[in-house]
Amino acid sequence: MTDFTNGLSDILVITQRNLIRYRRLPQLVIFSTVQPIMFLLLFNYVFGGAIQQTGTGNYINFLLPGLIIQSVLFGGIQASVGISTDMSSGIVDRLRSLPISRVAFISGRVLADTIRNLFVVLIMIGVGFLIGFRFEAGIVNAFIAVVLAVSFGFAFSWISVAIGLFVKNPEAAQPAGFIWIFPLVFASSVFVPVQTMPEWLQVFARNQPVTKITQAVRSFTAGGSHDALIPVLIWMSVITVLFMGLSVWLYRRSQ
Amino acid sequence: MDSIISVQKIYKTFGKTQALSEVSFEAERGKVLGLLGPNGAGKTTLIRILTTLLSPDKGKAIVAGYDVAKEAQKLRSVIGLAGQYAAVDETLTGRENLEMFARLYHLGRKESRNRASAILKEMSLEEAGNRPVKTYSGGMRRRLDVGASLIFEPQVLFLDEPTTGLDPRARNDLWRFIHSLVEKGTSVVLTTQYLEEADALADRIVLLDKGKVITQGTSRELKRELGGNMVEIEPKDWQESKKIADLLKNKFNQDVRIKDSHQLITFPAPNGPADLRDALNILEESDIELLHISLTQPTLDEVFLSFTEKETKND
Numbered sequence: 384m385t386d387f388t389n390g391l392s393d394i395l396v397i398t399q400r401n402l403i404r405y406r407r408l409p410q411l412v413i414f415s416t417v418q419p420i421m422f423l424l425l426f427n428y429v430f431g432g433a434i435q436q437t438g439t440g441n442y443i444n445f446l447l448p449g450l451i452i453q454s455v456l457f458g459g460i461q462a463s464v465g466i467s468t469d470m471s472s473g474i475v476d477r478l479r480s481l482p483i484s485r486v487a488f489i490s491g492r493v494l495a496d497t498i499r500n501l502f503v504v505l506i507m508i509g510v511g512f513l514i515g516f517r518f519e520a521g522i523v524n525a526f527i528a529v530v531l532a533v534s535f536g537f538a539f540s541w542i543s544v545a546i547g548l549f550v551k552n553p554e555a556a557q558p559a560g561f562i563w564i565f566p567l568v569f570a571s572s573v574f575v576p577v578q579t580m581p582e583w584l585q586v587f588a589r590n591q592p593v594t595k596i597t598q599a600v601r602s603f604t605a606g607g608s609h610d611a612l613i614p615v616l617i618w619m620s621v622i623t624v625l626f627m628g629l630s631v632w633l634y635r636r637s638q
Numbered sequence: 639m640d641s642i643i644s645v646q647k648i649y650k651t652f653g654k655t656q657a658l659s660e661v662s663f664e665a666e667r668g669k670v671l672g673l674l675g676p677n678g679a680g681k682t683t684l685i686r687i688l689t690t691l692l693s694p695d696k697g698k699a700i701v702a703g704y705d706v707a708k709e710a711q712k713l714r715s716v717i718g719l720a721g722q723y724a725a726v727d728e729t730l731t732g733r734e735n736l737e738m739f740a741r742l743y744h745l746g747r748k749e750s751r752n753r754a755s756a757i758l759k760e761m762s763l764e765e766a767g768n769r770p771v772k773t774y775s776g777g778m779r780r781r782l783d784v785g786a787s788l789i790f791e792p793q794v795l796f797l798d799e800p801t802t803g804l805d806p807r808a809r810n811d812l813w814r815f816i817h818s819l820v821e822k823g824t825s826v827v828l829t830t831q832y833l834e835e836a837d838a839l840a841d842r843i844v845l846l847d848k849g850k851v852i853t854q855g856t857s858r859e860l861k862r863e864l865g866g867n868m869v870e871i872e873p874k875d876w877q878e879s880k881k882i883a884d885l886l887k888n889k890f891n892q893d894v895r896i897k898d899s900h901q902l903i904t905f906p907a908p909n910g911p912a913d914l915r916d917a918l919n920i921l922e923e924s925d926i927e928l929l930h931i932s933l934t935q936p937t938l939d940e941v942f943l944s945f946t947e948k949e950t951k952n953d
């Protein structure tokens with residue numbers, strides 16, 4: 384029992400350390416907030432008119448859930464650089480020499496990123512409201528939508544952590560941390576309906592997790608069928624278990 | 639001997655580099671052990687093995703009663719480590735760093751705060767305590783780092799080149815601080831490239847080179863091993879150095895060395911004062927004027943160079 388509470392306390396101490404860093408280096412948070420808001424405004428006003436005509440209803444209600452998913456993913460990938468920077472500094476050596484939980488260092492990072500993501504998501508919803516976004520399925524569903532989006536970011540953060548631990552060198556982690564996310568975000572229903580894509584791409588776009596989560600979140604913000612929920616929960620559990628396991632293994636193995 | 643550390647035939651290779659090879663030694667409880675060696679000798683590798691950061695390829699090490707390989711987690715709660723490179727968070731303040739480490743040793747919130755304040759005071763960092771570490775000078779960072787390793791009053795403290803980058807005063811302060819810890823019962827292992835430091839601090843010295851233990855003992859023993867007393871002569875006229883050396887060689891049949899860089903002539907003097915008197919007499923008979931003549935002990939530097947040179951010659 385005390386092992387468990389100690390482990391939890393270790394994770395929270397590391398989480399707090401990362402949050403202090405965010406407070407002291409606000410650029411880390413500002414850019415990950417400004418970028419999705421800029422996308423929100425650009426897409427809404429630039430593509431909004433064109434896309435509305437293809438018959439998707441109110442574009443902002445379509446767009447915001449997708450951009451929220453994009454922002455939690457982009458927020459999470461910073462962990463690759465963050466973790467590899469920490470790994471190449473001496474601080475990890477000290478942490479390893481302490482009697483702390485082996486997973487505290489990486490879990491604390493993921494938890495801090497998740498909290499930051501929640502903060503960014505709430506700001507995006509606020510800005511969305513100002514330009515016409517509405518939750519159309521009630522407050523409980525709105526809450527579920529936010530929890531789903533942030534949990535999705537949590538699951539994907541573990542991929543970034545694994546990359547950061549694998550690459551080790553911060554300069555290499557920069558591109559390595561980013562590349563894999565683009566096809567997932569753009570070949571999805573985040574910005575445009577999947578039906579507008581070439582058929583061969585639709586197969587991928589329809590089934591990949593980013594599309595599924597976007598559909599699921601939309602079903603809780605705008606209403607409609609929750610068909611995508613089960614696949615999303617499966618995707619999230621598989622990714623979390625797989626990449627958390629991989630990260631812990633990589634962390635222990637690295638010397 | 640009441641051993642706090644027992645290292646038995648440790649081997650470690652990195653790719654083709656044999657970083658440690660059959661390293662064995664014991665460290666006594668409540669004393670300071672100095673690991674001395676040139677760059678690449680394997681000091682850091684050894685410290686990392688003893689603090690559970692690396693596992694040895696072969697061999698066994700017991701620290702504070704725990705096997706470093708099998709009881710790593712238990713061992714971690716009784717040791718403190720200040721590695722060769724500062725291991726603190728740059729964006730956090732000194733105080734936040736210390737509190738974080740205290741909390742990670744599972745001290746309560748209040749106790750962590752108190753320990754952090756005490757360490758800041760001990761390390762003369764009170765004024766800088768609330769500034770982010772990235773504004774610290776190298777020496778301040780170093781002090782914070784050493785302080786962080788003391789947050790829990792460890793049984794065994796490992797310091798990898800603790801005084802590198804410190805000015806003479808800060809170095810003296812740290813030496814005094816280490817002495818006070820040892821008086822309170824802490825056992826210390828430190829690595830250093832300053833022989834003066836090993837001489838001043840270490841009760842026992844393990845001399846490492848190229849991953850092997852070359853010799854070990856107290857600094858007095860090491861000096862004795864080199865041959866004890868030397869006579870050191872500084873003639874008035876350096877032109878006469880060759881002539882003086884020949885005279886001494888004839889008389890004493892010893893390895894007489896001419897050190898041009900220091901304008902000194904030295905030779906081993908196993909008979910101590912008698913040799914000194916004899917040297918004075920011959921030089922007097924030959925009308926050679928001297929600026930200086932004395933009986934000295936080799937410095938640890940000379941011990942160090944002579945042992946590491948011997949190694950190179952044997953290769």
Ligand SMILES: Nc1ncnc2c1ncn2[C@@H]1O[C@H](COP(=O)(O)OP(=O)(O)OP(=O)(O)O)[C@@H](O)[C@H]1O
Binds near residue numbers: 681682
């Ligand atoms: N992680 C590593 N990978 C490859 N080689 C390593 C690694 N760590 C150490 N070495 C090699 O092992 C040898 C011993 O290194 P170590 O850092 O222990 O020396 P040191 O005595 O601490 O030297 P210094 O005084 O320069 O700090 C060196 O040849 C070094 O290059």
Ligand SMILES: [Mg+2]
Binds near residue numbers: 681798
């Ligand atoms: Mg070293």
